[in-house]
Amino acid sequence: MTLQPNDRMAGVPESGIRKFFELAEERDDVISLGVGEPDFSAPWAARSAAIHSLEEGKTSYTSNRGMADLRRLIADYSARWGLEYDPDTEVLVTTGASEAVDLALRTFVSAGDSVALHEPNYISYEPGIQFAGGEPLRVPTSADNDFVLTPEALAAAGAEEADVLVLCYPNNPTGAVMTESEVRAVAEFCVDHAVDVIADEIYAALTYEGEHTSIATMPGMRERTIVINGFSKAYAMTGLRLGYALGPAEAVDALNRVHQYTMLSAPTTAQYAAIEALRSCGDAVEEMTTAYNRRRRFVLSRFEEMGMDCFTARGAFYAFPECGGDDEAFAEQLLTEEGIAVVPGRVFGECGKGHLRVSYATGMRELKTAMNRIESFYTDQ
Amino acid sequence: MDAKRELLALLSTDARESTEDIARQLGIDADRVEELLDELEAEGTVKGYQAVVDWENTDDQRVAAFVELNVELDRETGYEEIADRIARFSEVESLRLVSGDYDFAIEVTGESMQDVSQFISNQIAPIPEITQTVTHFIMETYKEAGIDFGDRDGDDRLSVSP
Numbered sequence: 001m002t003l004q005p006n007d008r009m010a011g012v013p014e015s016g017i018r019k020f021f022e023l024a025e026e027r028d029d030v031i032s033l034g035v036g037e038p039d040f041s042a043p044w045a046a047r048s049a050a051i052h053s054l055e056e057g058k059t060s061y062t063s064n065r066g067m068a069d070l071r072r073l074i075a076d077y078s079a080r081w082g083l084e085y086d087p088d089t090e091v092l093v094t095t096g097a098s099e100a101v102d103l104a105l106r107t108f109v110s111a112g113d114s115v116a117l118h119e120p121n122y123i124s125y126e127p128g129i130q131f132a133g134g135e136p137l138r139v140p141t142s143a144d145n146d147f148v149l150t151p152e153a154l155a156a157a158g159a160e161e162a163d164v165l166v167l168c169y170p171n172n173p174t175g176a177v178m179t180e181s182e183v184r185a186v187a188e189f190c191v192d193h194a195v196d197v198i199a200d201e202i203y204a205a206l207t208y209e210g211e212h213t214s215i216a217t218m219p220g221m222r223e224r225t226i227v228i229n230g231f232s233k234a235y236a237m238t239g240l241r242l243g244y245a246l247g248p249a250e251a252v253d254a255l256n257r258v259h260q261y262t263m264l265s266a267p268t269t270a271q272y273a274a275i276e277a278l279r280s281c282g283d284a285v286e287e288m289t290t291a292y293n294r295r296r297r298f299v300l301s302r303f304e305e306m307g308m309d310c311f312t313a314r315g316a317f318y319a320f321p322e323c324g325g326d327d328e329a330f331a332e333q334l335l336t337e338e339g340i341a342v343v344p345g346r347v348f349g350e351c352g353k354g355h356l357r358v359s360y361a362t363g364m365r366e367l368k369t370a371m372n373r374i375e376s377f378y379t380d381q
Numbered sequence: 382m383d384a385k386r387e388l389l390a391l392l393s394t395d396a397r398e399s400t401e402d403i404a405r406q407l408g409i410d411a412d413r414v415e416e417l418l419d420e421l422e423a424e425g426t427v428k429g430y431q432a433v434v435d436w437e438n439t440d441d442q443r444v445a446a447f448v449e450l451n452v453e454l455d456r457e458t459g460y461e462e463i464a465d466r467i468a469r470f471s472e473v474e475s476l477r478l479v480s481g482d483y484d485f486a487i488e489v490t491g492e493s494m495q496d497v498s499q500f501i502s503n504q505i506a507p508i509p510e511i512t513q514t515v516t517h518f519i520m521e522t523y524k525e526a527g528i529d530f531g532d533r534d535g536d537d538r539l540s541v542s543p
Contacts, residue, residue, distance in 0.1 A: 015543065017541055017542070017543050020541045021539065021540065021541040021542070024540040024541050025540055030540055032538075032540040032541060034540060034541035034542070035538050035539070035540070035541065035542055036542045036543050037538055037542060039536060039538070040534075041534040122543065123543045124543065172543075290390065291394075294391065294406035294407070295406070297405060297406050297407065297408040298402065298405040298406045301404075301405040301408070302405065341540055341541055343541060364395070364398075364402075364406075368402065
């Protein structure tokens with residue numbers, strides 16, 4: 001047979017989100033709480049800078065690692081979380097944080113390596129691990145523990161033997177964040193058992209109570225961590241596809257070796273937008289964050305009022321309530337009967353079963369209607 | 382941010398939210414929201430709650446103009462005194478003292494251009510301290526009170542995404 005996908009490919013199933021996407025697309029009256037991206041557009045100043053760069057004819061490749069000005073601004077920006085990286089040697093600009101995750105997996109995972117990932121989690125990590133030839137090691141987290149990763153959970157899953165841990169907090173789909181002491185505990189586990197960490201911190205700026213703690217700032221962790229972030233969530237720039245990786249010089253050299261042959265450089269127009277975003281869009285980010293925080297509290301209090309168990313999500317723009325039954329059936333009926341799209345928790349891993357991912361990256365008006373409909377559907381059940 | 386500042390920020394975005402919905406969004410009790418609203422009003426921080434209307438969408442005849450006013454002060458009359466006289470006219474929607482080539486910037490509304498012109502020439506220009514008026518009729522409103530009338534950024538996201 002021709003064009004037969006290889007074994008790595010063949011073992012990766014199609015995304016479970018696809019089905020809901022198709023169901024939701026069938027009708028045009030759906031209020032969607034199933035979206036994993038901001039409802040805001042990128043700040044106008046950033047868009048404007050992108051347009052200007054096009055007018056100026058800035059349509060060539062940039063250096064592999066990204067424009068020097070952008071790397072310097074990224075290094076300055078990252079300092080807010082205590083991350084200190086040299087813009088010349090320790091920053092790599094990528095095509096979305098997604099590219100950075102893929103690069104890190106392909107660079108640091110050898111065939112047969114065990115790669116731990118906590119669940120429920122963003123749907124791309126496990127396939128990414130498989131594409132890289134690694135063996136995913138699922139580490140369940142639960143609502144009882146606010147979906148925080150603990151050394152106990154890591155040990156219970158046998159992660160002492162893991163080579164790499166993929167860590168994503170604030171988390172998609174749960175909205176969970178980890179406190180400094182919780183991060184410290186995981187860091188100690190990683191140091192003790194020589195586990196490298198790929199830390200996807202794309203939602204770091206969307207931390208609503210307390211401050212985001214990067215695991216790379218913990219003792220012994222800088223040399224074993226790749227920190228990944230980007231402009232998609234905080235700056236509402238998903239479609240511009242711009243992210244970055246931070247790490248020790250040698251590790252970033254290695255990432256760049258894959259990047260320079262596969263991507264050459266991140267989109268130039270997006271880099272100009274990102275430079276302006278970091279220079280002048282701090283206020284816009286604060287406005288968006290304030291709006292998300294209001295919606296977060298609104299959604300959480302509505303779940304509480306309707307008697308749906310939902311732990312206090314403190315990051316990203318998701319709540320992860322328990323629907324009190326089969327999440328897939330619930331989501332499907334909610335969509336067909338009430339026209340509200342949410343994503344069933346099981347899509348994000350076995351231990352997400354019985355939960356729903358509810359994105360509050362939607363205007364307050366729609367959110368109010370949607371929560372009312374969820375309430376009437378839930379109470380009628 | 383303390384609750385009062387958060388409330389103020391929320392009201393500046395949407396003052397029509399119910400007390401219960403405001404309470405949910407700020408994570409405080411509805412009673413506390415009412416208390417804070419009372420405080421904000423009593424101390425004169427919140428002056429009112431108004432809709433932002435695109436009058437073009439109504440059948441009402443409505444004409445608005447920005448008017449620049451130059452004034453000459455003397456020992457007895459300061460900006461405050463002049464402002465006080467101008468502000469009392471219900472036709473005057475806003476009144477501000479500004480830096481630059483003129484002193485006051487006012488916004489005036491009426492049913493027709495003639496209506497507005499007559500108001501300026503009969504009521505404003507004759508005020509003794511006013512030395513000059515320049516009237517700019519508003520042709521089109523694109524944005525007001527932070528609200529873009531064009532609705533330029535539509536939601537084109539996929540309905541479900543990871």
